[in-house]
Amino acid sequence: MDNKKYIVSPSPHIHADISTTSVMRDVIIALSPAAVVAILVYGWAELLVLLVSIVSCVLLEWAVTRWMMKRPSTVGDLSAVVTGLLLALNLPSAIPLWIVFIGAVVAICVAKLPFGGIGQNVFNPAITGRVFLLVSFPAQMTNWTPTPGFVPVPDAVSGATPLSLLKEALKGGSTIPQFLASNDFSMSSLLWDIGASAGELSAGALLIGFIYLLIRRVVKPWIPLSILGTMALISVVFHTVNPDIYTGPVFNIMTGGTLLGAFFMATDYVTSPMNVWGGVIFGVGIGLIDMMIRYFGAYPEGMSFAILLMNCTVPLLNRWFHQKKYGRT
Amino acid sequence: MGKVTFSRGGIHPRDCKYARECAIEELPLPKTVYVSMVQHLGAPAKPLVAPGDSVKVGQVIAEPGGFISAFIHSPVSGTVKGIAPRKNLAGDPVMHVEIAVEGDEWDPAIDRSGDLVTDIPDDKALILGRIKACGVVGLGGATFPTHVKLSPPPGKVADCLIINGSECEPFLTSDYRIMIERPKEVVVGAAIMQKVLDGCHCVIGIEENKPEAIAAIRAAVAELGYPDIRVQVLRKRYPQGGEKQLIDAVLHRQVGSGGLPIDVGAVVQNVTTSFAVYEAVQKNKPLISNILTVTGDKIPAKLQHNYLFRIGVPLSFVMEQAGGIPDTAAKIVSGGPMMGKAVSNLDATTVKGTAAVLYLSEAATRRQKESHCIRCGKCADACPMGLEPFLLNRLYKAADLEALEKNAAQDCIECGCCLYSCPAHIPLLDHIRQAKGQVMGVIRARAAAAKAAAEAKKQ
Numbered sequence: 001m002d003n004k005k006y007i008v009s010p011s012p013h014i015h016a017d018i019s020t021t022s023v024m025r026d027v028i029i030a031l032s033p034a035a036v037v038a039i040l041v042y043g044w045a046e047l048l049v050l051l052v053s054i055v056s057c058v059l060l061e062w063a064v065t066r067w068m069m070k071r072p073s074t075v076g077d078l079s080a081v082v083t084g085l086l087l088a089l090n091l092p093s094a095i096p097l098w099i100v101f102i103g104a105v106v107a108i109c110v111a112k113l114p115f116g117g118i119g120q121n122v123f124n125p126a127i128t129g130r131v132f133l134l135v136s137f138p139a140q141m142t143n144w145t146p147t148p149g150f151v152p153v154p155d156a157v158s159g160a161t162p163l164s165l166l167k168e169a170l171k172g173g174s175t176i177p178q179f180l181a182s183n184d185f186s187m188s189s190l191l192w193d194i195g196a197s198a199g200e201l202s203a204g205a206l207l208i209g210f211i212y213l214l215i216r217r218v219v220k221p222w223i224p225l226s227i228l229g230t231m232a233l234i235s236v237v238f239h240t241v242n243p244d245i246y247t248g249p250v251f252n253i254m255t256g257g258t259l260l261g262a263f264f265m266a267t268d269y270v271t272s273p274m275n276v277w278g279g280v281i282f283g284v285g286i287g288l289i290d291m292m293i294r295y296f297g298a299y300p301e302g303m304s305f306a307i308l309l310m311n312c313t314v315p316l317l318n319r320w321f322h323q324k325k326y327g328r329t
Numbered sequence: 330m331g332k333v334t335f336s337r338g339g340i341h342p343r344d345c346k347y348a349r350e351c352a353i354e355e356l357p358l359p360k361t362v363y364v365s366m367v368q369h370l371g372a373p374a375k376p377l378v379a380p381g382d383s384v385k386v387g388q389v390i391a392e393p394g395g396f397i398s399a400f401i402h403s404p405v406s407g408t409v410k411g412i413a414p415r416k417n418l419a420g421d422p423v424m425h426v427e428i429a430v431e432g433d434e435w436d437p438a439i440d441r442s443g444d445l446v447t448d449i450p451d452d453k454a455l456i457l458g459r460i461k462a463c464g465v466v467g468l469g470g471a472t473f474p475t476h477v478k479l480s481p482p483p484g485k486v487a488d489c490l491i492i493n494g495s496e497c498e499p500f501l502t503s504d505y506r507i508m509i510e511r512p513k514e515v516v517v518g519a520a521i522m523q524k525v526l527d528g529c530h531c532v533i534g535i536e537e538n539k540p541e542a543i544a545a546i547r548a549a550v551a552e553l554g555y556p557d558i559r560v561q562v563l564r565k566r567y568p569q570g571g572e573k574q575l576i577d578a579v580l581h582r583q584v585g586s587g588g589l590p591i592d593v594g595a596v597v598q599n600v601t602t603s604f605a606v607y608e609a610v611q612k613n614k615p616l617i618s619n620i621l622t623v624t625g626d627k628i629p630a631k632l633q634h635n636y637l638f639r640i641g642v643p644l645s646f647v648m649e650q651a652g653g654i655p656d657t658a659a660k661i662v663s664g665g666p667m668m669g670k671a672v673s674n675l676d677a678t679t680v681k682g683t684a685a686v687l688y689l690s691e692a693a694t695r696r697q698k699e700s701h702c703i704r705c706g707k708c709a710d711a712c713p714m715g716l717e718p719f720l721l722n723r724l725y726k727a728a729d730l731e732a733l734e735k736n737a738a739q740d741c742i743e744c745g746c747c748l749y750s751c752p753a754h755i756p757l758l759d760h761i762r763q764a765k766g767q768v769m770g771v772i773r774a775r776a777a778a779a780k781a782a783a784e785a786k787k788q
Binding site: 004 | 337340342499573577583584585586588654658659660661662666667668669670671672673687689691693694695696697700701702703704705706707709713714715716717719736737740743745748749750752753754758759762
């Protein structure tokens, strides 16, 4: 026999064609339809927001891991790209770019790396960044003036997001029908609203991305389904009781960050429960909190707050819920 | 009846059954064979020959070293050259009987004709005696002595014999070839075991990716007309061939932790074991040969074979006869890619349970660098035992034996689904195997202490 050396290691001897990088790449692919729609509608400004956010997240992660933590860089796993992409899709396109950078600093250098980096963070980095900006720069974060896009969008509401307009009107004592009449809106034009953060823009694009993730078995549907189901249920009950001041299920699901949050941020592996039933409780909690904020809170919508709050419960849910073992009762 | 499968976990690796069209060829005899005394689960066998003895094919050369042990027969005719420790597959020294091959003279008591014998002896004890005397062991991987498995302990009754034709490991094709080339012998073997188990039901489970085998076995069942034997098509899924998973798939029963299949009335035997039982009982032929697949990824078709080999032929001889080790091979595995053992010693000998020589390329087998757990839960989804490998991994690192036992590390069947599925390439099974060993040690020590205490009380 020749002297060639062979590998000797324990079984299994083969591995699925999967890696952290491939999972993150799938998430990026899934988010790209929404990003493309956002760029088409909001133009160069949106493109810059996306670029600044992604590049900042990647560079910050690289710099902090290499220089401060003295560890091998984890940039190659693409998780920083996902964070940057999600953060950008949660921001208005007219936002100053230095604020975007601050969001990236909070996401990467506060929410992610101090906890130990990928897999260790308690809170979703992109949402933490977004919420930090929302409370720190409320004016810039709610400036929904649409930037000039590459394609015209018909029958669209411009200016403030309809959610905030509606919230103002309801606070002022008017009813939903009065609000629609006084602004010459219809419910359907509200759904086509472009005065929204980029990621909220197209339910269709988000849905396509989510279906891609389901097909690739990157995520399971239980968390999004329980969020949307809970929101729909609460909306139906309140809307039926008093349609004048409580918005209906379709409106609540199609506006605000609902779909972006339910499909892409509540399903973040690290900050969501691993067990199916844990995930259902997590989702119901998010739906409940978001609806409470929409109906009774100060903010027009509360997907980000809901997800952050439920992120806190994940360690407990992981401790309480275990899957059924074979041959044990 | 529709296709069935087990209820929890599992993975779908690519089939890679490249050698499926290779008909079984008889491997030539080498100059020397080395027959291991450890080729079954349980106590090593005790050699009965001395250097200088001449032996015939099929002659007993070692007897069982305990209740769970097996006879070993000479696979060749020739002269015993020595009885000495020799390195096995893993490089551990194990007693081997070295025999220099001279001609091919068989024990005359063995029926070497190809005639199918369908009349099954009526005497259960006679059947079990022949199975034991012929050294038959489970050929699905565990090599548990077959006669022991076919003798349920008092108070336990088998109501279903499951013949395992799932061959769920990628690459392996030896069971498949047996099923399409010798289907009648397999079915007669099943009927024999059914008789030993007092005529319980018998189900032959075959995965859907082997339609030719399903057809062949079905035809054999119909033609031979034994009562109460049926073929059950299984959905393709690994590890379907695991005893506990197969019982779950076919009978929808789950074996409790630490329990045996017989606890839920099941006995599982592999199709190749069934063939060996046929040869033992009907032809008086001991287990001196088996089928192995030589295959691998990215290797030419001419290097792929299914061989009928004499047990004790060195692996290096098998590989030489098969056309040599391909240049692309980075790892050589004895067995399948999920549960086989990496060969660290090319001169190791084949044993009763050897099912394959598998060449894997660097790209297919090189472990990737481990990265951080991203808590995706894919390992828990894949675990057919419903365990949480990510958690067991963490508990192992924390050396928390109590929590490991509570989270059932000892239930791990080492199928490898967790490590296979992990996107972070964390060596989950490596760690869980260690954890399992430690927990089993604790459980055994506790049982021993309890027994000692009970005996002390009695006195």
